[in-house]
Amino acid sequence: MENIRPIKTEADYEWAIEEITAYFEDQPEPGTPEGDRFDVLATLIEAYEDAHYPISDPDPVETIAAHMQMKGLTRRDLAEVLGSSPRASEVLRRRRAITLDMAYKLNRKWGIPAELLIQPYRLAAR
Known part of the structure; x- marks a missing residue:
């Protein structure tokens, strides 16, 4: 899983989005190194979005x-x-x-x- 790093800044977030976008057209198989990389990127992005762009429930x-x-x-x-x-x-x-x-x-x-x-x-x- 090369080049994986924590998402601490907006620049890190943009980098992660760019990295994961490549997988949308050709999703890797689960359990493969590329599949694991996809999962880690998705988890990091989700955590960053939850912390910085929370979506509240409607009233x-x-x-x-x-x-x-x-x-x-x-x-x-x-x-x-x-x-x-x-x-x-x-x-x-x-x-x-x-x-x-x-x-x-x-x-x-x-x-x-x-x-x-x-x-x-x-x-x-x-």
């Missing part, structure tokens, strides 16, 4: 909105799950907090992970 309203967009669901569909159109609008506009009952229904009916729905988030100022 509950962002999660619902993204799910609706991905599945082609409307506000009316959300109203059916939550029980009323005004309630659905208030949730999406951050005027009403998502209750445990709402989170439960969204989890059961739409399959949205409960842990994404029950985290704290800010409501809009009135």
Whole structure:
């Protein structure tokens, strides 16, 4: 595994990305020296990205909105799950907090992970 080094700087990161990119078109066989090099580079890059470019989970309203967009669901569909159109609008506009009952229904009916729905988030100022 020649030339493998820790990724400490942005320049090191760019070097590692350049090195691993060569493997994307012709992935090495696992267990070979080149396959091991690929795995080590991928692990180093992932660790650097996790430390320097963390991606936080969306808040509950962002999660619902993204799910609706991905599945082609409307506000009316959300109203059916939550029980009323005004309630659905208030949730999406951050005027009403998502209750445990709402989170439960969204989890059961739409399959949205409960842990994404029950985290704290800010409501809009009135």
